[in-house]
Amino acid sequence: MVLHCSIRLQSTRRKKVPMLSDSKTRSCLYTLFIVASLFCGAYFINSTVIAKEYKDRLIRLGASETMRNKDSMRCKDDCRPSGSEHLPKGIVVETSNLEMQPLWGPIKNYKNTTPAMNLLALAVGIKQKEIVNRLVQKFPSKDFVVMLFHYDGVVDDWKNFTWSERAIHVSAVNQTKWWFAKRFLHPDIVAEYGYIFLWDEDLGVENFDPNRYLSIVQGDGLEISQPALDPVKSAVHQPITARRKRSKLHRRMYKFKGSGRCDENSTAPPCVGWVEMMAPVFSRIAWRCVWHMIQNDLIHAWGLDMLLGYCAQGDRTQKVGVVDAEYIVHLGLPTLGAGLKNQASAQS
Known part of the structure; x- marks a missing residue:
């Protein structure tokens, strides 16, 4: 927006000094105030909307993370192999293999070290x-x-x-x-x-x-x-x-x-x-x-x-x-x- 405020130059005896007419000065300042207020209001409203949306997004992300953590904790109990529910953590072996093991002697001396x-x-x-x-x-x-x-x-x-x-x-x-x-x-x-x-x-x-x-x-x-x-x-x-x-x-x-x-x-x-x-x-x-x-x-x-x-x-x-x-x-x-x-x- 371009504001046109007329400026009248008045002569004095010593030098020329720009002077604003009172009525036109008030009009110009009033217009500037209105424009600035509109800009500030729009900025405030937009910032409020963005802040609320960001806050809502953080809440959703937090809820989602909480659900994932709950599901993970629940799975640690519910997803255990059937029959192992009462065993302490750390000693449950879910899989096995067909590798042969020695009948006697320490395993470290067993020749087949690479399965x-x-x-x-x-x-x-x-x-x-x-x-x-x-x-x-x-x-x-x-x-x-x-x-x-x-x-x-x-x-x-x-x-x-x-x-x-x-x-x-x-x-x-x-x-x-x-x-x-x-x-x-x-x-x-x-x-x-x-x-x-x-x-x-x-x-x-x-x-x-x-x-x-x-x-x-x-x-x-x-x-x-x-x-x-x-x-x-x-x-x-x-x-x-x-x-x-x-x-x-x-x-x-x-x-x-x-x-x-x-x-x-x-x-x-x-x-x-x-x-x-x-x-x-x-x-x-x-x-x-x-x-x-x-x-x-x-x-x-x-x-x-x-x-x-x-x-x-x-x-x-x-x-x-x-x-x-x-x-x-x-x-x-x-x-x-x-x-x-x-x-x-x-x-x-």
């Missing part, structure tokens, strides 16, 4: 002994714990392998890989391992390196995966699992003819976000989810493969994939005692 970071679990029968031996030897002992589920009850005949002594042997006759997994691979038990390989026994691993495989899986953010199958030597049941040459990995397949078409717009299995149940690999967090879906009466777990994407920790089209660079051969041999059962039926 393995991943788990290989296999359902095995003695008839596939040599195949399993070649498979296990591909997994370095410093990086993998080996756990064998003996569905035929034969355990001692594996002792001639040097790695058998460090492996964990679990025997239950005529039980499947999924029965063993539900009973013995609880997420809290295997929480120490980054990845769980839950494989069948009839797999050829000549072109497979587990550490290079995990490097790809980690680099591309796969939570659920499997190595691709050699399309020439393998029994391939689903096209998405077949290896693609000159490819590191793939997450979807394409089918443009017949029923069940798959294209770039497909968002569901078996077109995308799908692995087979013979050689799945789960991240720790994905396995914690998958374990809850397993029923202990599953045999081959057909149908469960369509649901694994729920446990992919995000977009199944990105978090589930088949690794082509490290591939295996699915031999398609009778497993889980199927051969023995069929032979007995034929003789009866």
Whole structure:
């Protein structure tokens, strides 16, 4: 705002001195006073509103922080493992692992001072002994714990392998890989391992390196995966699992003819976000989810493969994939005692 106040110069005998007329001076000062009052009032009101809003925000933040602290304190009591409520703080151990411990002597003298970071679990029968031996030897002992589920009850005949002594042997006759997994691979038990390989026994691993495989899986953010199958030597049941040459990995397949078409717009299995149940690999967090879906009466777990994407920790089209660079051969041999059962039926 520009105020125009007329100034009249009056002459005196000695020098020229600017003089303000009384009426116009009062008008100018009055106008300035009104403007200044308006500015001050607006500033005061605005400051009051801002102060109140800031105060309210601090109150809300304080209440939110108080609620978080209360929830944290409540969780210290309510979130404790069932059965440990009466134990003193500091002695509750929520997780365990499958690491072997010495039967005698101080633990500090135990040779295995660096625990393995991943788990290989296999359902095995003695008839596939040599195949399993070649498979296990591909997994370095410093990086993998080996756990064998003996569905035929034969355990001692594996002792001639040097790695058998460090492996964990679990025997239950005529039980499947999924029965063993539900009973013995609880997420809290295997929480120490980054990845769980839950494989069948009839797999050829000549072109497979587990550490290079995990490097790809980690680099591309796969939570659920499997190595691709050699399309020439393998029994391939689903096209998405077949290896693609000159490819590191793939997450979807394409089918443009017949029923069940798959294209770039497909968002569901078996077109995308799908692995087979013979050689799945789960991240720790994905396995914690998958374990809850397993029923202990599953045999081959057909149908469960369509649901694994729920446990992919995000977009199944990105978090589930088949690794082509490290591939295996699915031999398609009778497993889980199927051969023995069929032979007995034929003789009866």
